[in-house]
């Protein structure tokens with residue numbers, strides 16, 4: 229590939245000779261997109277075009293029902309009745325059968341049929357939907373990791389120690405996909421165990437530590453999430469000497485990775501790009517690249533950084549995977565340009581909220597009304613831990629100031645704080661030292677606060693995806709949770725988008741809201757009056 233062009237949009241980084249058959253299948257389709265890359269400036273398409281696509285995708289996130297898409301060259305192995313028997317596995321079996329002499333109606337074929345039926349039933353039971361060729365069977369239990377993939381005892385022991393008795397639906401399907409050496413797009417609700425779904429196959433495939441340098445990279449959109457993923461990864465690797473490193477600011481700026489043992493590197497895109505630019509990190513041997521919260525990573529602000537990481541991971545047999553609770557089509561389409569023969573795994577419906585969360589919309593009238601409603605609800609029933617989301621760091625500071633003297637143990641986290649302060653805020657909340665944490669969207673994604681009972685959207689979220697991730701901080705791992713969203717007059721045009729998410733996940737929504745016109749929104753962050761109970765004239 230030519231210097232300077234974007235990896236993400238080029239779609240040419242696979243070995244055309246080796247995969248000539250596959251390539252010819254996609255060739256016609258790719259002519260257009262490759263042309264765009266050659267003609268283009270940034271990443272093959274203009275930023276305004278990207279914004280347009282992103283806006284359209286926002287629309288799609290909340291569309292109900294979710295469109296069923298069938299991609300060219302893909303065979304659905306979903307669970308729609310007998311269609312499962314029309315898969316390519318079956319076609320192959322039928323062909324093999326024809327070629328067999330006489331009456332040897334192969335046990336092999338019968339067994340394959342039985343296996344397909346078992347797969348189909350298991351997928352139906354766990355609401356697993358797949359697209360792709362020859363999708364590996366889902367896991368029946370964690371014991372399958374040993375019987376089918378020779379999993380080492382340390383890993384099963386760690387699962388048991390963590391109290392994980394059964395794989396979650398996403399783990400049932402995504403783990404075998406990655407263990408079979410296939411690339412993967414995975415979309416499953418918040419709190420449904422996606423982290424283990426990519427960490428477990430990484431550890432199994434890498435087997436042991438090696439001196440070959442970095443062999444796996446996990447990218448997360450925020451530092452907090454990267455730190456949390458590193459901790460989870462280390463917990464799972466306990467008992468096997470892997471070198472698992474979190475890319476800190478100091479490492480990104482000063483470390484020479486050729487002198488550091490590191491098997492798995494976990495980083496934000498920004499920090500990894502910094503290290504790549506300094507030429508202190510060699511990613512050419514990376515075998516696994518995971519993009520967690522992938523739709524966030526593919527947003528405009530991070531795209532350039534992702535692009536340079538993808539480019540630096542130049543191993544031609546690299547396995548890439550994308551995980552998120554929200555996976556708009558434009559992300560899949562971008563990602564498809566760099567992925568080969570990927571399997572798509574969707575749990576339940578794409579882009580929906582967890583069904584264990586009770587969701588409520590509350591009209592607060594005005595900014596002052598919000599503060600009164602919040603105080604009232606705390607007075608009536610404060611059920612900590614509670615997370616409150618606001619739309620900006622300024623508003624986080626203001627609300628913190630308002631609640632500080634109310635006999636409530638309150639903390640705040642936003643991007644104006646030093647890293648150590650941010651970590652303390654999260655740790656205090658986790659440890660129960662603070663009951664209420666006021667946050668911006670900096671912790672809306674991926675953060676696993678196990679016991680959060682209630683999420684309050686003090687400020688209306690700026691997109692349906694943001695709503696899904698914010699409220700997904702409660703109701704995790706099968707627990708129940710409550711989400712309350714305040715709205716004012718200026719949010720009403722955007723209510724319908726949230727209402728759709730609510731109704732898809734089984735919550736009741738007033739009919740007048742469902743009758744509102746669907747709004748194509750870009751980021752909805754209106755200017756709001758400052759948060760204060762001081763009368764206006766006193767402020768002046």
Ligand SMILES: Nc1ncnc2c1ncn2[C@@H]1O[C@H](COP(=O)(O)OP(=O)(O)OP(=O)(O)O)[C@@H](O)[C@H]1O
Pocket residue numbers: 391392393394395396399416417418419420421422423424552553673674675676678700704705
């Ligand atoms: N098999 C399992 N059985 C029980 N609990 C599990 C299992 N796998 C993961 N968990 C727990 O479920 C919780 C949520 O997992 P995780 O953080 O991976 O969710 P997620 O799907 O990545 O969520 P998000 O979309 O918000 O990032 C964690 O506390 C994790 O320890």
